[in-house]
Amino acid sequence: MTTTATAPPGITHEHGGTGSTAHRPRKSWAPYLFISPFYLLYVLFMLVPVGVSLWLSLTEWVGLGTPRWVGLRNYRLLATDISFHRALGNTAVFVLVAVCVVVPLALFIAQALNTRGLRVRDLWRTAYFVPIVVSPILVALVFGLIFDRQFGLANAVLRALFGTGGVDWLGDPGWARVSIALVMLWRWTGYLTVFFLAGLQNVPRELYEAAALDGAGRLRTFTTVTLPALKPVTAFVVVTSFIGAAQIFEEPYLLTGGGPAESTLSVTMFIYRAAFQRQQFGYAAAAAVVLFVLVFGLSRLFNRLLGIGRATS
């Protein structure tokens, strides 16, 4: 997402010659018709649900009958609910893993793939991307096999290499989080690499040549040429991974069920559990509103800090 993301694209063309007539403001209903299907769906399936969520969060409701108005009680309960605190904490850990481990690793791999004259680049890029197109069910099944305490591949490999491999991957609270983080790493890194690689391929070669003439070393070149040029891509990747990790559900739900002892329970799982397993729809809605405020607020803040969606070009 570049800085032109929200800049009217027309502006850049407008100082052109004869072709600019298309951009003269025309009194026409055509553009509104073109964007109307999106807004219809947006209002019905996004705005209305968010509104209903706000209202539901102020009620108590088991899914039948009429919701009973309880004011802010759900929020007060959330504030002292240890499970919800755990869910927030775990989700924060997953977000940190995504932003501070997965994203830098993806950049590192993209750097490697951007080496001039690299052979079979397409093969590497394709293979690294495959995990994201795989159904979450298969991901959960195969990592369930790999992380099995007694017979799993992970411990077998550890045993062969280091002579010790009794790690209780999915049964120990600390290791369970590590396991989820490893699955996230496996699923998301190659996907994000693609964005960084495209960004790197867009950096003008002259910039590197100039840096080389100035005698800049590899690290200097990286910090003074590569990173600034990658800022828009990095911003996009960071915000995308933040939003993705903040609503993580499939990995913990399918692999650990949120356990052991809620050590991998995420906020989305908390919401799912409250609504669809415990019939506490109002309570679930309140948790959802908290998540909404956190994710929407923070991602807007990131956007501002990183300069996405600003109309400078």
Add this chain to the structure above:
Amino acid sequence: MTRARLPLYAFLVLLFVGFLAPLVWALSGSFKPRGEIFGYPPELVPDPFTLDNYRTLLTEQPFGRWFLMSTVVAVVATTVSVFVCALAGYGFAKFRFAGRRLLFNVMFSSLSIPFAVILVPLFVILVKTGLGSPWFALIVPWVAPAFGIFMMQQYIVQSIPDSVLEAARIDGASEFGIFRTIVLPLLRPSLGALAVWQFLQSYNSFLWPLVLVSDSSQYTLPLGLQTLFVSEQRQYDLVLAGAVLAVLPAVALFVVLRKQLLEGLSTGAVKG
């Protein structure tokens, strides 16, 4: 290959193995009898090799129906959403109109609304209004992803010259006629990219079908496999075979159309 490149290629090969090993492991496991899946030490090549998992799955479970459900839902959702995204992307890319900036920002910021926030209310609304049928609920709410509109908008700005549109207007073509006969054909590569991405999203989606679909005759693939796994006391054999079968079309689709998809995905984020 020069010697200096050796560490680089070693690194890339290591990653290659790391990313593909779990998939190979799943494939290998799906050809092992139930008792051997957890055999120790782990064997990559199944011995004894068996097709029983696949045979039992295909004869005793409604795998075909799950597959059909997932595929039809994904194809319909993809077709509609590619059209809706192209329409809106074109509207934002090639017109200036009152409220454009605000409307674009509203669309763009919907990317930051987590799905979990609308999960509960959307479910309640659809069920209460009688629209909870999978054919409606698995498709219609998801056909206008902001990400797709943004991608289309970026692509249209870059690849469709205003002069072409203006010439058609002078010839008296209607606005929708221009979109259909000129814009859509020029957009083909990026429509392909968006279509693959949307298909995979729908085909692999799990949480929403899990919440919504209660009738087992309308299960999608992920849902059917998950239910089977639970009902088989978490035995891996059948489900592993099913999951491998489920993943094959997705991976094949990706590998065939990878160039379009990878370039299309990064277009929006990188250029502009």
